[in-house]
Structure formats: structure tokens, C-alpha cells
Amino acid sequence: MATATATYTEKTDEQQAITEMVRQFVDNEILPVAEEFDHEDKFPEAIVEQMKELGLFGVTIPEEYGGMGLDLTTYAMIVEELSRGWISISGVVNTHFIGSYLLMKFGSDEQRQEFLPRMATGELRAAFSLSEPEVGSDVQGIKATAKRAGDGAWELSGQKMWVTNGLLSGIVFVLMKTDPKADPPYRGMTCFITEKEPGASENSGEFAGLSIPPKIKKMGYKGVESTELVYDGYRCPPDRILGGEETGLGQGFRQMMDALEVGRVNVAARGVGIAQRALELALRYSQERKAFGKPIAQHQAIQFKLADMATKVEAARLLTMKAARLKDAGERSDLEAGMAKLFASETGKEVVEEAFRIHGGYGYSKEYEVERLYRDAPLLLIGEGTSEIQRMVIGKKLLERNRV
Numbered sequence: 406m407a408t409a410t411a412t413y414t415e416k417t418d419e420q421q422a423i424t425e426m427v428r429q430f431v432d433n434e435i436l437p438v439a440e441e442f443d444h445e446d447k448f449p450e451a452i453v454e455q456m457k458e459l460g461l462f463g464v465t466i467p468e469e470y471g472g473m474g475l476d477l478t479t480y481a482m483i484v485e486e487l488s489r490g491w492i493s494i495s496g497v498v499n500t501h502f503i504g505s506y507l508l509m510k511f512g513s514d515e516q517r518q519e520f521l522p523r524m525a526t527g528e529l530r531a532a533f534s535l536s537e538p539e540v541g542s543d544v545q546g547i548k549a550t551a552k553r554a555g556d557g558a559w560e561l562s563g564q565k566m567w568v569t570n571g572l573l574s575g576i577v578f579v580l581m582k583t584d585p586k587a588d589p590p591y592r593g594m595t596c597f598i599t600e601k602e603p604g605a606s607e608n609s610g611e612f613a614g615l616s617i618p619p620k621i622k623k624m625g626y627k628g629v630e631s632t633e634l635v636y637d638g639y640r641c642p643p644d645r646i647l648g649g650e651e652t653g654l655g656q657g658f659r660q661m662m663d664a665l666e667v668g669r670v671n672v673a674a675r676g677v678g679i680a681q682r683a684l685e686l687a688l689r690y691s692q693e694r695k696a697f698g699k700p701i702a703q704h705q706a707i708q709f710k711l712a713d714m715a716t717k718v719e720a721a722r723l724l725t726m727k728a729a730r731l732k733d734a735g736e737r738s739d740l741e742a743g744m745a746k747l748f749a750s751e752t753g754k755e756v757v758e759e760a761f762r763i764h765g766g767y768g769y770s771k772e773y774e775v776e777r778l779y780r781d782a783p784l785l786l787i788g789e790g791t792s793e794i795q796r797m798v799i800g801k802k803l804l805e806r807n808r809v
């Protein structure tokens with residue numbers, strides 16, 4: 406089953422070919438094993454290796470660095486397909502994508518040259534770290550600090566929270582306070598490129614001073630690890646400030662917020678993907694399951710549910726594509742990215758819940774895929790800014806654009 410509605414599409418031939426390739430990969434390699442990996446909370450190593458071969462870690466990285474050089478719109482289409490299979494798989498790629506965006510937009514030539522080729526192949530995987538145990542939405546409230554040592558290096562200390570790819574990544578883009586007295590606080594924040602040993606809970610040698618506690622146990626979004634990061638005197642040379650010290654010192658908040666905008670399109674695409682899968686499952690189950698002498702799909706109450714689900718999926722997809730296309734065209738997309746993230750993540754949760762209801766008691770069984778979707782979907786309401794934060798962004802931008 407391709408999509409719920411007729412196959413009108415605005416995809417270019419290249420987009421058509423690549424999304425078709427990813428869809429087949431998802432159908433053949435991810436969907437058949439996702440339940441097993443989810444139930445065991447096991448990292449999908451073999452799938453990630455195949456994704457490296459397919460080039461999926463370098464979709465938006467320019468060809469000169471070994472990537473595919475594709476735009477955000479095509480990336481969002483790929484993320485939708487991956488999330489239709491299992492949102493944890495797109496999670497492995499997503500903060501990596503944000504890291505490469507930061508390098509492409511704000512990195513120095515040397516930094517791009519050093520990291521992007523290995524990131525394009527997936528040999529080096531990136532994480533992105535703002536959140537702390539006491540701070541998520543209110544990013545200006547972070548406490549982790551970098552202090553300059555006598556030899557000019559920076560020493561990073563503080564605790565970070567909820568880092569996707571926290572253990573297995575080899576590079577973390579982390580926001581630190583470099584001027585605790587700055588007023589407003591965002592002016593005193595800097596993004597550091599911190600390297601680490603992938604998989605090591607205690608780093609040593611040149612990466613000493615960074616440890617990773619055991620992964621956080623979660624209700625869903627299994628397989629991909631979420632961890633704390635504890636920096637304790639981790640030393641960073643000045644050339645590891647994103648963009649270089651001269652350009653990048655004190656610019657971290659602005660850089661990270663810019664990256665969150667594309668991150669929002671990315672989460673929106675994940676919402677579309679999980680909702681699309683829930684719709685497919687509901688369409689199938691409702692035509693197979695009989696009650697009161699006919700398939701439940703023949704009961705109008707169920708058909709109305711299916712109608713609302715399909716309509717929301719389509720609307721979420723269009724909002725997501727619009728935000729991505731505006732960004733690709735170099736136009737303002739802050740408001741649109743917020744709307745897409747808000748609507749698509751809420752759609753993900755709502756459509757999954759309806760699919761769950763349509764499955765009756767079986768939806769509550771671990772034998773059925775919709776049970777996993779039900780635990781996975783709520784993450785999208787939280788990551789890259791909660792729905793409340795999206796509404797704040799949308800409201801603020803609306804007023805900015807419509808000043809009287």
C-alpha cells in the first residue's frame with residue numbers, strides 16, 4: 406500500500422527514486438525486525454551498517470565532502486520513510502544530520518574538512534547536546550560551563566541530559582556557558598565540538614574528562630541510546646569552538662537555535678512517517694477484522710476514523726514539505742517549521758491512538774506493531790521543543806510578521 410490517497414506527487418525523479426529505494430529498504434530490512442529490536446532494546450547495528458552503505462548519513466552533506474548534496478526537502482522525504490519503519494532508526498541519523506548542518510553553516514573550512522568526509526560515510530556519528538537535568542525548554546538556563554585554562558584551552562564541566570547517540574557517537578556538538586555573567590545569558594554561550602571514543606563509558610587520553618552513565622530506560626524509542634554526558638574538566642583546544650574562536654565564541658545559542666529550525670522539520674517528517682504507518686495498519690486491520698457480521702471497516706464509525714486519520718496525515722505532510730521547501734529556497738521558515746512540527750507530531754500521536762483503538766484488544770498486545778507505535782509516538786511531542794514551546798514560537802513569529 407503506497408499512500409492513502411491517489412499518487413499525485415510533487416517529487417522530482419531523483420526524489421522519487423531515492424524515497425522508493427528507502428521505502429524498499431524499510432519494508433525489507435527494518436519492518437520485519439523492528440519489534441524484536443524494540444522488545445530487547447537492542448541497537449540495530451546491522452541496519453545502521455546498511456544505512457552507511459546506502460549513503461544515508463550524508464544525504465545533505467555536499468558532494469565535495471563525499472555526501473549526496475541533497476536538500477532539506479529530500480532529506481525530510483527520506484526521514485518520513487525511515488520513521489514509517491521505526492522512529493529509532495531515524496533517531497540514529499537525526500542528531501547526526503543536525504551536527505552536519507551546524508558544520509556546513511557555521512563551521513570553519515578546517516572543521517568542515519576535518520569532520521564532514523567521515524560524517525558523510527557514517528564512520529563518524531554525531532550527537533547534539535543542549536538539554537541538562539534541570540533544563541530543557543529554557544535553553545538559556547543551562548549551567549554547564551567552559552572556562553579558559555592558562556594555556557588557552559577551554560575546560561568543559563557540567564552535566565548534559567537526554568543525548569541521543571550519546572554513547573555510540575564519536576563527536577558531540579555541545580552548548581556551554583563561556584561567560585556566566587552575560588546579560589542576556591544567550592550572549593555568553595558557545596558551541597564546542599567535542600570528540601570522544603564511540604562506545605566508551607569512560608574516555609581517556611586526549612578525551613579524558615568525559616564519561617557516559619548507563620543509558621536512560623525509556624517507554625519507547627528503544628534501540629537508539631539516550632544518555633547523560635558528564636563533562637569534568639574535559640579539555641578542548643580553541644579551534645574546537647564551532648566556527649573557530651574568533652567567530653564562534655558567544656555565538657552558540659544563535660547557532661543551536663538555527664539548527665533547531667531544521668531539526669523541527671526533521672521531527673515533523675518523523676511525525677508524518679509514524680502516522681502514515683499507523684494509517685496503513687488501521688486500513689489493513691479494519692478490512693480483516695469482522696464484528697457484527699461484517700468487516701469493521703464497513704461500520705461508519707470506523708470509516709470516519711480512517712477518513713480523519715488520512716486527512717491529518719496528508720495535511721501534516723503538506724505542512725512539512727512547505728517548511729522544508731521554504732528553507733531550501735532561502736526564505737524565512739521559522740513560523741512554518743514550528744507549525745509543521747506542532748501539527749505533525751500531534752498528528753503522529755492522534756493517528757497512532759486511533760489505529761490503536763481500531764485494533765481493539767489486540768492493539769494492547771505486544772504481538773501487534775501498533776503497540777510499539779503507541780509507545781514511540783509521544784517522543785515527538787517533546788524532542789526539538791514541546792508543543793507548548795512550538796505554540797510560543799508560532800505566536801511570537803505571527804506577531805512579528807503582522808505588527809500593527
Ligand SMILES: Cc1cc2nc3c(=O)[nH]c(=O)nc-3n(C[C@H](O)[C@H](O)[C@H](O)COP(=O)(O)OP(=O)(O)OC[C@H]3O[C@@H](n4cnc5c(N)ncnc54)[C@H](O)[C@@H]3O)c2cc1C
Pocket residue numbers: 500533534535536539540541542543566567568569570623626631784787788789790791792793794
Ligand atoms: C528520548 C529523548 C531524546 C532526546 N534527545 C535529545 C538530544 O539528543 N539532545 C538534547 O539536547 N536534548 C534531547 N532531548 C531533550 C528534549 O529536547 C527536552 O526533553 C525538551 O526540550 C523538553 O525539555 P524538558 O524535558 O526539560 O521539559 P521542561 O522544559 O521542564 O518542560 C516541562 C513542561 O513544561 C512546559 N513548559 C516549559 N516552559 C513553558 C512555558 N514557557 N510556557 C508553557 N509551558 C512551558 C513544557 O512544554 C512541558 O510540558 C531528548 C528528550 C527525549 C525524551
